[in-house]
Amino acid sequence: MMSRNFIALIAILAVVGPWSALAIKAHDFKTCKDAAFCDRLRGVRGPAVHIDPASVSVSGAHVAASIVNPAAPNATLSLRLLSLGSTVRLHVTELSSLRYEVPGILLPSVSEMLEEWKVLQTSDDALELQTSAGHRVVLGFSPPSVACFSPSGEPILKWNADGYFAFEHTRTKQEGDPEGWWEEEFRGHRDSKPQGPNAIAFDVLMEGVQHVYGIPERASRLSLPASVDPNGTAPGEPYRMYNLDVFEYLSDSPFGLYGSIPLLMGHRPAQTSAVFWLNAAEMYVDLAKSEAGTSSRWIAESGVLDVFFLLGPSSSAVAAQYARLTGGTALPQLFSLGYHQCRWNYKDEADVAGVDAGFDLHGIPYDVLWLDIEHTDGKRYFTWDKNLFPTPVRMQQDLASRGRKMVNIVDPHIKTDANYRVYKEAEEKGLFVKNKDGTSFKGHCWPGESAYLDVTNPDVRAWWSQQFYTSVYKESTTNLYIWNDMNEPSVFNGPEITMAKDLLHHGGAEHRDVHNAFGLYYHQGTVEGLRNRGFKEISSEYGDRPFVLSRAFFSGTQRLGPIWTGDNSAEWGHLQASVPMLLSLGVAGLPFSGADVGGFFGNPDAELLTRWYQLAAYYPFFRGHAHIETKRREPWLFGEDATRRVREAIRARYRLMPYLYTLFARANATGEPVMRPLFWEFGDDEAVFDNQEEFLVGPGLLVAPALHQGAAAVPVTLPGRGLWHSLDSGRAYDAALEGDRLHVASADLDALPPTYLRGGHAVTMRERPRRSTAAMRGDPVTLVLGLDRAGVARGELYLDDGRSYAYALAGEYVHATFSLKNNELRWATTDGRDLGLPAPSAEYDPGVVVDRIVILGLADPAAWQARAGDRAVEAEPGPVRAATAVETPALVLRKVALPIKGSWTVTLERRAAASS
Secondary structure (H helix, E strand, C coil), X not given: CCCHHHHHHHHHHHHHCCCCCCCCCHHHCCCHHHCHHHHHHCCCCCCCCEECHHHCXXXXXXXXXXXXXXXXXXXXXXXXXXXXXXXXXXXXEECCCCCCCCCCCCCHHHHHCCCCCEEEEECCCEEEEECCCCCEEEEECCCCEEEEECCCCCEEEXXXXXXXXXXXXXXXXXXXXXXXXXXXXXXXXXXXXXXCCCCEXXXXXXXXCCEEEECCCCCCCCCCCCXXXXXXXXXXXXXXXXXXXXXXXXXXXXXXXXCCCCEEEEEECCEEEEEEECCCCCEEEEEEEECCEEEEEEEECCCCEEEEEECCCCHHHHHHHHHHHHCCCCCCCHHHHCEEECCCCCCCHHHHHHHHHHHHHCCCCCCEEEECHXXXXXXXXXXXXXXXXXXXXXXXXXXXXXXXXXXXXXXCEEECCCCCHHHHHHHHHCCECECCCCCECEEEECCEEEEEECCCCHHHHHHHHHHHCCCCCCCCCCCEEEEXXXXXCCCCCCHHHCCCCCCECHHHCEHHHHHHHHHHHHHHHHHHHHHHHHHHHHCCCCCCXXXXXXXXXXXXXXXCCCEECCCCECCHHHHHHHHHHHHHHHHCCCCCEECCECCCECCCCHHHHHHHHHHHCCCCCEEECCCCCCCCCCCCCCCHHHHHHHHHHHHHHHHXXXXXXXXXXXXHHHCCCCEECHHHHCCCCHHHCCCCCCEEXXXXXXXXXXXXXXXXEEEEECCCCCEEEECCCCCEEEXXXXXXXXXXXXXXXXCCCCEEEECCEEEEECCCCCCCHHHHCCCCEEEEEECCCCCCEEEEEEEECCCCCHHHHCCCEEEEEEEEECCEEEEEECCCHHHCCCCCCCCCCCCCEEEXXXXXXXXXXXXXXXXXCCEEEEEEEECCCCCCCCCCCEEEEEEEEEECCCEEEEEEEECCCCCC
C-alpha cells in the first residue's frame, strides 16, 4: 500500500495541472487532413492483395515472392524477407522499381549479417521459417502477413495483422483522377507531384503490449498514448515525422519537431521488440490499443517499404540490434560531456572574455563557449564580423590556454552573394539543390536570399567537408568546433517553413523522398570536415574526434554527434517535458542529446533556472542557451544563493565524468542509452513502464528531480525488489518494502536532486573541483559501490586520451572491471573485446590511480578494516562525499593509491574486538 505522504504529494502535483503550452503557430504546419496522402490512407484498409504461392522461393537468408492485386494486374510488387539473426527485414517495392531508397543509413556490415533461414513448413497459405536465433517467422499469403514468435513460441508481433497494407503504384495521369493525386496546395504553396500518388501504408500489431516508445521527435509522453480508438475512431492527430523548424512548440503534443527516427519500441514483461522503417519521406503513425496489444499504423508519402523487426527480447538487445543496423553512438571528446555556455549572441570579444572570466571568478567549471549567427559578417558562414571580433585567433587561443573550447554556428543556408567565396564556388560547381528547371533553388533564411547545398550528393558533402580546414576557414583554429542549426532545412518562405517537396536532389530524387535525412547528410558533411581536419592538422596518426551539434536528425545521426531539443521555453512545462523527450531519443538509439537549460525563449526566475541546472547536470548533453531578446542569464546573475546552487549542480556533473564517459564508451559499443527510462532495467516492473518523472543514468544511478514550482519534496518510486542507496544520506532503501519503494524525498532547493545507487552497482567519480575537464585528466578516481543483499557490487571504468582515435587505432585506452564479493574488491583491466575495441596497448598508461573507495550497505562500517596486499589502507565510517551530512555512514577507504591499469585486490577484514 502507498504511504500516506506519497499519496498526498501525488495529489498536490495533480492539482498543479498538466504541462503548459506555448502558442504554436499551428496554421503554418499541416495536419493529417492537410496532407493528401495521409487523408487518403488514414484508417482505410488496404486492397485485397495476396502472395502468389508459386512465386515463393527460399535461398539461404532470402525469401522472395510476388504480391499480386487482381484488381490491378500491372501493380505486382516484389517482396523479400531476410533473416539477420534476431532481426527480420521485410522489403517490398514495385517490380523494376525506380523508387528512392535512402542511402548511407545502414552500416555496410549489414550485408554481412545475413543468416540462413531454416524452413519448417510450407503450405498453400503460408511459409513457416526459423531464424538462427530460434525465432519462428510465418509468412502468410492471403492476405500477406509476417508473424514473429519468440524461441519459446510466444507471439511477438505481426505485420499487416489488421489489413492496412497499401502500396500506391506508379501510374500515368488520367482524366478524372482524384484530387490530391497529382498536385496539392497548402497556404499558397503548390506542390506539383510528377510521380503521382506514391504512398505506402501498413500496420504492425505488437502482441500483448500496452506501452510503446520512440518515434521521436515530439514533446509527448514517454509511453505514447493511443491516437485512435480500437474501432478506428480518430479523436486526435497521428504522430507525425517530418523535420521542421518549429520556432515555438507545445510542451505536450504529438506534433513532430526537428528530427525523425522511425523506430517504435514495444515493451511487455519479459519481451521487448521494435519496428524500424527505413524511409526518409513524410510519415504519420497512428497507435491503437486493445487487449490484443498495440497496433501501429504507418503511412509514408513515398519511398519503399523497408521494415526491420527487432525481436529483442530485452530493451538492451533491441538497442544492440538497432546499433548493428545503423551504428552505435560516436565516442565523444571528453570536453563535450562538460558544461557548455551559449546564447544568441555573445556580442564581441570583450563579452566572450568577460563570460569566460566570470566562470573562474565564481568557481564554476565549464568547457565550451559558443557563438551564434551574429559573430559572422552578415550571416556569411566561415567569416567573422571584424568590428566585433577583430582578433578571433587570439580569442580562441585564450580559451584554449585554460583548457576550453569554442563552438561556432554554421548553418546550411548560403547567402546568395557573388562576392561571397562559399556561394560563388558552390554555384559555379552546381552544388545547390535544384528547381524543376535545373536552376539553383533560392529561399529565404537568416542572411536573406540563400541557396542550399545538395548534401544528399556525396561529392557535395566532400566539397563541404573541405571548408573546415583552418587554411580555408580563415582565422579558425583546431580549438574551434561546429554547431549545425536550421538543417531540417529551414526555409522561411517555404511551405511549412521548409523546402518544397518537388525540388530536385542528386540522382533526380525529389525533396519529398529525402526530406527527413537532409539534416543528417548536412551533419555528416560537417563531421567529415572536422575529422579530416584532425588527421591533417592535429595528428596524422590518430586525428581528432569531431564535435558537431545538430538540430535535425534521422536514423544514423548517433554515429555523428549530439542533438538538442530545439527552441523550448523558460516554463516549468518545458522543464518537465525535457525528461520524456530525452528518454524517447535514447530509446530510439540517439543517446547524446540535451535540452537548452533555462529554456531558449523567455526569462526564467532563479528557482526555475536552479531546478533546470539541477536536472540538466544529468542530461547526456549539458548546455545553457537563450534567445537574443532574453535577459542575460549567466549562472552568477541571479544572486548568491542561486549562484551557489548552480555551482554545486555543475560541479556534480564534473564529479560524475568518469562514469559518464564510461557509459558513452558502452553506448559506442552497444547502442544503449546513457539516460534511460526505468523500464529499461526493470522490464518486469509494470508500475514503472510509464514513469517519466524519474530516470536512470546508466544501469545503476536513479535520479528523481524536482520538476514543479515550489516543490519541497518529490515522490520517489524505487523499481524492482532490490536495495537502493541514497547518495545524499547513505541510507539503504529496500524496494521490496512498500514504505521504501514508494517514499517522499526532500527536494530542498539547496540540495541536488535525490539520487540513488542501485544495489549491486557502482559509479566512478573524480572529486577534485576543476575549471574544466582538461584540468581533471590526471586526477585520481573514486569508486562508490552499493551492495546488494548478497554483499556484492560491480562496476567498470573506461579511460583514454579523451580526444583522438588512438583508442581504436592503437589500443590506447584502459578498460577495467571491478567487483566486491566475499569481502574482496577485485580490479582487473580487460582486453577491450566487450567494447568492440582492439587489444589494449601495453605501453599506454594514463598514470591515474584509484585513491578513494566508498562502500554503501555494510551493517557496521566501523567494524571493518582494509588491506591492499600487505599494506594497510585507511578505513573508517564517513559520508559518501566529503562535506555532506551522514545519516547512515559508509565505509570509506582513503589513500588507496592503486593504478587503474593492471590488477589488484583490496581485502576487507573485520577489526579485532577491543579487549575489556
